[in-house]
Amino acid sequence: MSMDIAVVGVGLHPFGRFPGVSAIEMGAIAIRRALADAGAEWRDVQAAFAGSYEVDNPDAVVALMGLTGIPFTNVYNGCATAASSLTMAANSIRLGDADLAIAIGMDKHLPGAFSADPRLYACPSWYGEVGQFVTTKFFGMKINKYMHDHGISHSTLAKVASKGYRNGVLNPNAFRRKPLSEEEILASPMLNYPLTQYMFCSPDEGAAAVVLCRADQAHRYTDTPVYLRATTVRTRRLGAFEVHSPWLPIEETVGPTVDASRAAYEMAGIGPNDVDVIQLQDTDAGAEIIHLAENGFCADGEQEQLVADGALEIGGSLPTNTDGGLIANGEPIGASGLRQVHEVVLQLRGQCGDRQVPGNPKVGYTQLYGAPGTAGVSILSV
Amino acid sequence: MARVPVAEGIFTWPSDDPQLVGSRCTDCGIVTFPSQQSCPRCASMSMAEHLLARRGRLWAFTTQSFPPPSPPYSGPSGKEFVPFGVGYVELGDVKVETHLTVADPDALQHGMEMELVVVPFRTDDDGNEVVTFAFRPC
Numbered sequence A: 001m002s003m004d005i006a007v008v009g010v011g012l013h014p015f016g017r018f019p020g021v022s023a024i025e026m027g028a029i030a031i032r033r034a035l036a037d038a039g040a041e042w043r044d045v046q047a048a049f050a051g052s053y054e055v056d057n058p059d060a061v062v063a064l065m066g067l068t069g070i071p072f073t074n075v076y077n078g079c080a081t082a083a084s085s086l087t088m089a090a091n092s093i094r095l096g097d098a099d100l101a102i103a104i105g106m107d108k109h110l111p112g113a114f115s116a117d118p119r120l121y122a123c124p125s126w127y128g129e130v131g132q133f134v135t136t137k138f139f140g141m142k143i144n145k146y147m148h149d150h151g152i153s154h155s156t157l158a159k160v161a162s163k164g165y166r167n168g169v170l171n172p173n174a175f176r177r178k179p180l181s182e183e184e185i186l187a188s189p190m191l192n193y194p195l196t197q198y199m200f201c202s203p204d205e206g207a208a209a210v211v212l213c214r215a216d217q218a219h220r221y222t223d224t225p226v227y228l229r230a231t232t233v234r235t236r237r238l239g240a241f242e243v244h245s246p247w248l249p250i251e252e253t254v255g256p257t258v259d260a261s262r263a264a265y266e267m268a269g270i271g272p273n274d275v276d277v278i279q280l281q282d283t284d285a286g287a288e289i290i291h292l293a294e295n296g297f298c299a300d301g302e303q304e305q306l307v308a309d310g311a312l313e314i315g316g317s318l319p320t321n322t323d324g325g326l327i328a329n330g331e332p333i334g335a336s337g338l339r340q341v342h343e344v345v346l347q348l349r350g351q352c353g354d355r356q357v358p359g360n361p362k363v364g365y366t367q368l369y370g371a372p373g374t375a376g377v378s379i380l381s382v
Numbered sequence B: 001m002a003r004v005p006v007a008e009g010i011f012t013w014p015s016d017d018p019q020l021v022g023s024r025c026t027d028c029g030i031v032t033f034p035s036q037q038s039c040p041r042c043a044s045m046s047m048a049e050h051l052l053a054r055r056g057r058l059w060a061f062t063t064q065s066f067p068p069p070s071p072p073y074s075g076p077s078g079k080e081f082v083p084f085g086v087g088y089v090e091l092g093d094v095k096v097e098t099h100l101t102v103a104d105p106d107a108l109q110h111g112m113e114m115e116l117v118v119v120p121f122r123t124d125d126d127g128n129e130v131v132t133f134a135f136r137p138c
């Protein structure tokens, strides 16, 4: 890596539903909290990158923060939007364009499954007309096949979702803060077999911001810098089993998460055995199970025993989605990945209170995945 | 009342033995469905029409138990909605995503043999029966 990058401030507007509060206003609150965390002022920020699905111009947040004239780039890259804004903010520092940069995410979605014109995803119109342009159905097919191929049970799906809600209870910024039992989750309406309603996250509202600087200047802002050791984004290759695919070739290959993960480990010089706290894209409970293997934390099929043993719990050997993940926080797309970074930074600083991973975690990992086959990974360490 | 396809050119119609219409790259041989003008493997612009096999094996499946967001979904919604199966069927040279005639997951198995059928989907404003393709166990 050409230059080390430090995270010196993180800020969050809680995730959930906030009638009367705009996405831009939530973005400004997250920025102010991240700057306060860094002990920096908005006028110190030399470059900004903001991600949103619903807001065309998240850079309009300058009207609430200060019109300082800085280069400010709006980013959209599906569910991997935050990985892209984080990568670009880090690169602006590596390039020497900025010493202090900020990555921001904000969104305010309506309830219910995402919908769009299939032609915008290079799919034919009829694919939407017949009801196949549905992201949740892809997740149902992928985990159903995975369970068949690798011996994962329905009970394990429910246990993973239940863990998400349980961790959400411990997170004051979470959307869902009510515990749900394995039985309640299995008994909720079937949406896309084998996934029931409570195994899915919901689109919601929220914002997050992360302040980055050159590592050699981190001491100006904090005594507890967290270093961004790698950040990668990858898209699907031919043969990956991906959302919104009217067809697939006979040849098969791994998904973009695997590619992004391998590249991130190489960039960081860190392996999965070194990671102490993990945040994965859990659009549904099945995705968390698959992503554990895709990111190198276990072999395919080992999740059944790991979940039974409590390995994914806050006190387990692979603490995963310690803030409740997407299941408990919902997914404001532009902000979701920065929420993961926020959680990892607090965990590595030992500031997570009731949900603190024990044993002074030193390395954290985040992963995003979404349509039409885009993944992002970051690795952070103290 | 006519039986009209949900889209032109995705299956041979009218036909007693309809087939899905894909395309094949004349440079690298990959098969796509539906047909497209350029190759997703080698970027060639030389794609030829290619009719797909009528039988294959179920590669992945789920159920669609709630009405998809409309638009783009144009099928029966509200109380008229009937859950349907969705899956990929491997047809030898391509896997095609498709409605399944069976929506009961206990009646579906990975690897089971499936065959193409054309089934009613909705009635259009002119009273025509709009039909689409699906696969059924065989």
Ligand SMILES: [Zn+2]
Residues within 6 Å of the ligand: B025, B026, B027, B028, B029, B030, B039, B040, B041, B042, B043, B044
């Ligand atoms: Zn080709």
